[in-house]
Structure formats: C-alpha cells, structure tokens
Amino acid sequence: MKNDNIDLLQKRKHCPSCHSTRSVPLYSEPLSSHGIKSYLEQQYNGRASLNFDGYTFELVQCPNCSLTYQMYVPTGRLLSEIYDVWIPNSAREELQGFHDIDYYRYQSEQIQFVIHQFGVPPDSISVLDFGFGWAEWAKMAMAYGLDVTGLELSQERQEYAQSIGLKLTNTQELTRNKFHFINTEQVFEHIVEPHDLLVLLKDSLRTDGVIKISVPNSSGSLRKLKNTQDFSSLSPNEIMPIAPLEHVNCFTYTSLVALADSVGLKPLHPSFCKLYNSSSGWLEIKNAVRLAARPFYRHVFPKNTFVYFIRA
Ligand SMILES: [Zn+2]
Structure with missing residues (x-):
C-alpha cells in the first residue's frame, strides 16, 4: 500500500473497541473506484485531490463486540x-x-438535564466539551452558568473559543x-483508538460523573450495503454514518x-421527570408531539446512538 512512497492509510491490527484480532469482512471496494471517487469529490468540493490508487x-x-469499522484508517x-485542507x-x-x-432549545434541554442530574448550583458543576467544534454546546453551558472547559485540536477553533471566553x-x-x-458530540466515530480515548475521559470524570456519547447510527447504512454490495447505491444520508476516511468506527x-462496557461504563437511564422538566416549547402543538416522544426514542428504545453513560 504505497502512494508517492508515503503511506496514506494504515491497517488496523485489532478491533478499536474491544481489541479482538478477529474480524469478519463486510464490504470492500477500491478507494479509487468511480462511486467512492465521486463521493469524495462532492463531499470535499474537489479538494480531495490525492491519488488513492492501490488503497481500499x-x-x-x-x-x-459487534462493532463495524474501517480496516484501513488515515495515517x-x-x-x-483531511482536517486542515479538505x-x-x-x-x-x-x-x-x-x-x-x-x-437551540434542544441544546438548552441537554444543559438543563445536566443541572437537574447533579442537583447542585450550576456554577459548581464542571463540564468538558470534548472536540467542541464551534463551541455550540459549550456556549449554551456557559450561558447557564456552568464551569465549562473545552478541548479541540483545530487551532482556528481554539482561537475562536478563546475569543468567547x-x-x-x-x-x-x-x-x-x-x-x-x-x-462528546460526533467525536467517537472519527477516533482511530476510541477505547483508549474513553479510558482517558473516564479518568477525567468524577465517581458520579456522566459522559454523553452521541455518534451517527450506522445500522441502516450497513444493512443496505450488505444487501446491495454496492457503495454507489447509498444516498448521501446513508453514506454519512460510514463515510470513507472520516467515520472509521460505524456504531450501532x-x-x-x-x-x-469495555471501560466499565453503563448506560444511564434518566428519569422521565428530569427529561421532561428540561424541555421547553410545549405550547406549540407540533413541538409538543416531538417533546413528548423524544425521551422515549432517545432513552427507552435501544436503537439510537445518543447515550448518557455512568460508571458500571
Ligand atoms: Zn470488538
């Protein structure tokens, strides 16, 4: 797997979640195939100009552990x-x-949920927004008076975060x-070693702390890909959870x-009282229906990939 004598991708040696060395092939297609090439062109507006001949x-x-993952990940x-140019x-x-x-309502509901969960004054609750992007969640948490810290790799985003305090x-x-x-919002699907990251984050959490992991749900996309065995049959929304090169872990x-579980965390099943207490906008009919349904589909049916975790 050489390209200009510099490797662009490397093969994973074990499952990034449970470290098992066994794996079952699910789908394979050259990265330079027509379907993936045109996806990359559209997705990155022509900036993805590297030659992927010979890569898969x-x-x-x-x-x-049932995790589906991309066997070859970017070096x-x-x-x-990808992250600086594309x-x-x-x-x-x-x-x-x-x-x-x-x-914004939804962001604020999440913050209110955190405050209800700990039952102490907001300014004594310390939170970390890991991989904060443009600090949308962090800004809302700051507005509610929480003690907010952020971590982000991108220099430009760090500078923006500093400018807003x-x-x-x-x-x-x-x-x-x-x-x-x-x-953590849309973080874990990108990480080459998600197990190691979760260990680190757990070590940064109080004994009674909570970590939110929200990732794209890849179930539907994987089902379709298994059936059609054709990447080009997927719509843009179906490609997203398994996006080549970016979403290297495809969670369900x-x-x-x-x-x-592999790091000693288990799902928190929040009380409906807390979830409903944290939501606003009930007087609009359309909204009320969604507000009534959300705690159920988010925290009762074990299908979605937005989960609050606590120590097991
Ligand atoms: Zn595994």
Whole structure:
C-alpha cells in the first residue's frame, strides 16, 4: 500500500473497541473506484485531490463486540490533509443562519438535564466539551452558568473559543480535572483508538460523573450495503454514518454500549421527570408531539446512538 512512497492509510491490527484480532469482512471496494471517487469529490468540493490508487475502503465487523469499522484508517499525513485542507476551517460562517430555534432549545434541554442530574448550583458543576467544534454546546453551558472547559485540536477553533471566553485544556492536562459531565458530540466515530480515548475521559470524570456519547447510527447504512454490495447505491444520508476516511468506527446502539462496557461504563437511564422538566416549547402543538416522544426514542428504545453513560 504505497502512494508517492508515503503511506496514506494504515491497517488496523485489532478491533478499536474491544481489541479482538478477529474480524469478519463486510464490504470492500477500491478507494479509487468511480462511486467512492465521486463521493469524495462532492463531499470535499474537489479538494480531495490525492491519488488513492492501490488503497481500499474495507468494512469489517468484530465478532466479539459487534462493532463495524474501517480496516484501513488515515495515517497522520492524511489526517492533517483531511482536517486542515479538505474541511475548511471557515465553515463557521456557513453555520450562520443554519440553526433554528429548535436547535437551540434542544441544546438548552441537554444543559438543563445536566443541572437537574447533579442537583447542585450550576456554577459548581464542571463540564468538558470534548472536540467542541464551534463551541455550540459549550456556549449554551456557559450561558447557564456552568464551569465549562473545552478541548479541540483545530487551532482556528481554539482561537475562536478563546475569543468567547471558553477555558481550554489539552489531552496531557485532562486527567488533572474531575468533571461532573463530559460532552462528546460526533467525536467517537472519527477516533482511530476510541477505547483508549474513553479510558482517558473516564479518568477525567468524577465517581458520579456522566459522559454523553452521541455518534451517527450506522445500522441502516450497513444493512443496505450488505444487501446491495454496492457503495454507489447509498444516498448521501446513508453514506454519512460510514463515510470513507472520516467515520472509521460505524456504531450501532449495541456496539456503542459494548465500547462503554469495555471501560466499565453503563448506560444511564434518566428519569422521565428530569427529561421532561428540561424541555421547553410545549405550547406549540407540533413541538409538543416531538417533546413528548423524544425521551422515549432517545432513552427507552435501544436503537439510537445518543447515550448518557455512568460508571458500571
Ligand atoms: Zn470488538
């Protein structure tokens, strides 16, 4: 697997969740195939110009913990190419005007849930927004008076966070803190070694702490890919949870819970009282229906991949 004499991808030696060395092949297609090439062109507006001849998009499933993952993951060189060049940092302007009131309501519900969960004054609750992006969750937590720290690799996003007064930390300093709550939104699907990251985050959590892991649910996409054996049959929404090169871990509820279990965490089943107490907007009919349904589909039916975890 050589390309310009520098490796772009490397083969994983074990399951990134449970470290089993066994794997069952699920799907395989050259990264330079027409279907994947045109996906990369569209997804990154023509910036994904590297030559992927000789490299493979390969999905395998771990027979031990059921996680489906990409067998070949980007090396450091390709990671910086993807996250510094293909995905422009100026994307924050594109978000302007994109979010409606429901988006902010939903963010605020999550923060209110955290405050209810610990039952202490907001300013004595310390939270970490891990991989905070443009700090949307962190800003809402700050507005409610929580003690908020953020961690993010991108320099430009760090600078933005500092400009709005968000405290920053890094992975070396992380475990010096013991947070009440850690937020990870669309993080774990990107991580080459998610098990190791979750160990680190658990060590940064108080004994009664809670960690939120929210990742794309890949069940539907994997089912369709298994049936059609054709990447180009997937719609953009179906590609997203298994996106080549980016979403290297393709979680379902079962494999997400197995990952947490492997580090001694278990799902928290929040009380409906707390969940309903944290929601607003009940006087609008359309909204009320959704508000009534959300705690059920989010925390009762074991299908979705937004889970609050506590120590087992
Ligand atoms: Zn596994």
